[in-house]
Structures are given as C-alpha cells and as structure tokens.
C-alpha cells in the first residue's frame with residue numbers, strides 16, 4: 185500500500201498545533217475557516233443527528249455556490265475531471281451497460297451522468313440525503329439529455345436500503361461520501377449493503393485515509409485508518425480490500441472494495457471485477 189505522502193497520511197487536522205501551523209501558513213484562509221466553523225457550530229446545535237446536520241450543511245453550501253457544493257471548486261473542469269476519473273476507473277474494472285448500479289451519495293451526478301449514459305435505461309439508481317443537491321442532479325439529467333435513460337433519483341434519510349430489492353445491484357459506488365460520514369453511518373451502510381448487492385457484485389467506496397489518529401474536522405471531513413473500515417466490513421460478513429490501483433490516480437482519497445466473502449465466479453471470458461485491474465494514471 186503506498187502513494188499518498190506519508191506526512192499527509194499522519195497529519196491530524198483536528199489538533200490545535202496543526203490548526204495554528206495551518207493558520208500561519210495560510211493567513212488569508214482564516215476568515216473562511218472561522219465563518220465555516222461558526223456556521224457548522226450553529227447547524228450542529230440545531231441538528232444533533234448527523235444526517236440532518238449534513239443535509240443542512242449541503243443546503244447552506246448549495247445556496248452559496250451550487251457548483252462548489254459538490255466538488256466543482258475551483259472550476260467546472262475539476263468537476264468534469266473528477267467525474268471522469270470515477271467513470272474511467274469503473275470502466276477499466278469492467279462496468280458494462282447491463283450492470284445495475286446503486287450510487288450512494290450521487291450528488292449532482294458529477295460521475296452519475298457518465299454512468300447513466302453508459303448503462304441501459306433504468307439501470308442507474310442514485311440516492312442522496314440532500315434535496316437541494318438532488319434538484320441539481322435532476323437539472324443535469326436535462327442538461328446532458330439523459331431523459332431516455334430513466335435514471336432513478338431518490339432522497340434517503342438513512343443507509344438501510346430497506347426500499348430496495350435483495351441481491352439486485354451488481355455495482356454499488358460511493359465516492360466522497362464516507363469522507364463526510366461518522367463511523368455509525370458507515371456501519372449502517374455496511375450492515376445493509378450486502379442484502380442489496382448481487383452475489384458477484386461489489387461495493388467501492390472512497391475515504392479520507394489517515395495512518396495516524398482517526399479524527400474529524402467540523403463534523404464535515406472524517407479521516408479513518410484502512411484497518412478500521414476493513415474490520416467493519418468483516419464484522420458484517422463482507423470481504424474488504426484496499427484498492428492499490430486507485431492510489432495511482434491524482435486523488436486525495438483512498439478506495440476500498442467490498443464483496444460478499446465468496447463471490448460467484450465471473451462467467452467465461454468476463455473480467456473478474458473482484459480483482460485489481462491495471463489503471464492508467466494519466467486517464468483522468
């Protein structure tokens with residue numbers, strides 16, 4: 185396991201020493217940080233449940249800048265690049281038009297628009313906790329002329345997936361969602377995702393990795409050790425594997441793939457998507 189710089193991986197962004205050092209290095213960012221800290225303290229005082237709190241954060245971010253709320257900062261090019269990176273990675277891991285995909289925290293379809301376009305009609309299912317962001321997602325269905333693909337877009341207030349069918353989704357994807365989730369939310373997801381995942385399906389999620397102390401910043405950004413998340417998946421009877429090939433890509437987060445413990449063999453000639461595939465780091 186390698187690639188992200190080791191000082192970055194050991195950094196504790198919640199520590200006072202880090203905050204002071206960061207403030208001295210980036211004095212112009214202090215007002216923005218203080219405004220954000222005050223806003224988040226206010227929202228946390230009003231919403232003690234994480235989902236309600238984070239939904240309010242997204243509403244506030246979307247009101248300030250719809251593009252920036254889902255990774256469109258500093259430019260739309262960044263939004264396009266990060267969507268393309270997710271799509272290219274899954275394509276190289278064998279994503280086929282026949283796949284049935286569940287995207288958890290689909291946002292405004294940064295990658296979803298490419299998944300929808302690639303998949304057969306009705307094969308994409310996006311869920312998100314934020315109505316503000318789902319409205320943008322719907323607008324992007326129109327902007328990218330994806331109406332005929334009949335994507336499902338659904339608001340969610342938990343990750344039990346209780347309204348979805350058993351053993352249905354061949355690909356489950358969550359990009360930059362667990363990086364905003366406390367452990368009990370991830371635990372709920374891993375406790376339930378196995379039920380909706382097809383026997384040979386897989387669930388890829390990214391996370392902000394630390395090799396030091398686990399911590400969060402303003403209950404918005406959460407940093408986990410790989411072994412914590414692998415153990416959590418195993419606790420729920422799933423197999424979890426760190427995806428080394430994702431590390432080669434220019435992205436700050438890491439990726440874990442979760443499968444059933446004994447995935448059914450891929451049909452003859454098909455790519456075994458429970459294994460790594462070579463990914464060209466320049467593709468994004």
Ligand SMILES: C[S@@+](CC[C@H](N)C(=O)[O-])C[C@H]1O[C@@H](n2cnc3c(N)ncnc32)[C@H](O)[C@@H]1O
Nearest residue numbers: 242289290291294295312313314317359360361
């Ligand atoms: C940084 S955005 C990423 C969106 C999308 N995955 C992408 O890569 O463009 C995080 C999204 O996850 C959603 N989200 C956060 N926590 C969630 C949860 N527990 N369940 C579903 N969606 C969640 C947020 O509302 C937001 O739209």
